[in-house]
Amino acid sequence: MYNKFFRKILKNGMTLIFEKRNLPVVSVGIAVRHGGVNESLSERGISHFIEHMLYKGTKKRTYKQISQEIEKNGGIMNGFTEEQITAFFCKMPSDKLHIALDVLSDMVKNPLFDAKEMEKERKVIFEEMEMDRDEPMRYSFDKIQGFLYENPLGTPLIGTHESMNSIDRKKMLKKFREVYKPNNMMLCVVGQADFDELIKFVEKTFGKKRGTIKKQKISLKHDHKIETRKGIDRASMVLAFHSPLSTDRKIYASKVLIAIMALGMSSRLFSEIRDKRNLAYAVFGDVTANKEFSYSYIYVGAMKENLEKIKNIILGEFKKVSQSLKEKELEDTKNQLVGNYRISMENSEGQMNQLLLSEIDGKAREFYEFEKNIRAVKLKDVRKLAKIKKYSFFALVPE
Numbered sequence: 001m002y003n004k005f006f007r008k009i010l011k012n013g014m015t016l017i018f019e020k021r022n023l024p025v026v027s028v029g030i031a032v033r034h035g036g037v038n039e040s041l042s043e044r045g046i047s048h049f050i051e052h053m054l055y056k057g058t059k060k061r062t063y064k065q066i067s068q069e070i071e072k073n074g075g076i077m078n079g080f081t082e083e084q085i086t087a088f089f090c091k092m093p094s095d096k097l098h099i100a101l102d103v104l105s106d107m108v109k110n111p112l113f114d115a116k117e118m119e120k121e122r123k124v125i126f127e128e129m130e131m132d133r134d135e136p137m138r139y140s141f142d143k144i145q146g147f148l149y150e151n152p153l154g155t156p157l158i159g160t161h162e163s164m165n166s167i168d169r170k171k172m173l174k175k176f177r178e179v180y181k182p183n184n185m186m187l188c189v190v191g192q193a194d195f196d197e198l199i200k201f202v203e204k205t206f207g208k209k210r211g212t213i214k215k216q217k218i219s220l221k222h223d224h225k226i227e228t229r230k231g232i233d234r235a236s237m238v239l240a241f242h243s244p245l246s247t248d249r250k251i252y253a254s255k256v257l258i259a260i261m262a263l264g265m266s267s268r269l270f271s272e273i274r275d276k277r278n279l280a281y282a283v284f285g286d287v288t289a290n291k292e293f294s295y296s297y298i299y300v301g302a303m304k305e306n307l308e309k310i311k312n313i314i315l316g317e318f319k320k321v322s323q324s325l326k327e328k329e330l331e332d333t334k335n336q337l338v339g340n341y342r343i344s345m346e347n348s349e350g351q352m353n354q355l356l357l358s359e360i361d362g363k364a365r366e367f368y369e370f371e372k373n374i375r376a377v378k379l380k381d382v383r384k385l386a387k388i389k390k391y392s393f394f395a396l397v398p399e
Helices: 046-053 063-071 094-109 115-134 136-148 161-166 169-179 195-205 251-262 268-276 304-324 327-344 348-361 364-375 379-385
Strands: 005-009 015-020 025-032 076-081 086-093 185-191 224-229 235-242 280-289 294-302 392-398
Touching: 005 195, 005 364, 015 195, 015 348, 025 094, 025 348, 046 076, 046 086, 046 115, 046 169, 063 076, 063 094, 086 094, 086 348, 094 185, 094 195, 115 136, 115 161, 115 169, 136 224, 136 235, 136 294, 136 392, 185 195, 185 348, 235 304, 251 268, 251 280, 251 294, 251 304, 251 327, 251 364, 251 379, 268 280, 268 294, 268 304, 294 304, 304 379, 304 392, 327 348, 327 364, 327 379, 348 364
Parallel strands: 015 185, 224 392
Antiparallel strands: 005 015, 025 086, 025 185, 076 086, 235 294, 235 392, 280 294
């Protein structure tokens, strides 16, 4: 794999990441090392707002022309904002790579930030907020982060009505001009392309000006709450606890632990909660990890009257793992994670996003070390992490 992977930080500070594949498809992404974790409480949601606005037209292209140039050439496009990154990407036939590069670079260099479009998009984001609130699972995930971290990180990434209403065109332009500079940006290409030509494109297209990115203080906490709501039939609950950062090798032990507990139908909690006791319809877990903050969580969707029993089962299974996890179960779970990792690499779009996220955490090349790092996880490390001393808990239940 390494002979197909290339990475270079160019003279202007921009990071170029490339994985060569001999398929007639290419995935291209341009991302900035800025997201919710960099925002103050008063501007919470501005990264996501900027993401929306970069699709609304440039000095060269209207909103419709942006989408048409990609879609009418057989491509698909999208973007996302997370706590540490904002990204814009498309997937194209490989002979249309030049179109993808031209459109995406135009978006991140020359957005109009039209005042009328900005007000329209603000309303769209308010609708998105309501959708998040109406969906119990998504609402529960927003709430649990607020129970693990003080503000501003404890406030949903999308922001609040107050913060969004405070973001005017002047404020947005200032943030964009501070952040969207080559030294804060990455270009990732997965597919048929030439690395030297990509270097030439970046050097020709992007300037040399330097941008700045602010950091916000992250303060940990723990909290518990059960919230009631009319109009829902089932409860959504999340139990979460702080984990090692992505820069800590113990993060791989965290991934193994959560996989043992709640990855798939063969996991301990799925078996105990759903198969054996029929107490829930959804049981899963994961680790949200980056170099700034990290936590592990278990989600369960169930009837209200079963919550306390389910919570006790979860804590009980963690205790069992901490005391009696065996090498056979550990090795089986490692095989599961390695297999899932290999399958995930099949999709060039997913691979591109994973490489961008890995670069944010350190270096994209380390993404290819996943299998080795999982194999290196020790039984004692998983057992130790399973000894949960403090956790946060949130449940949204029918009134």
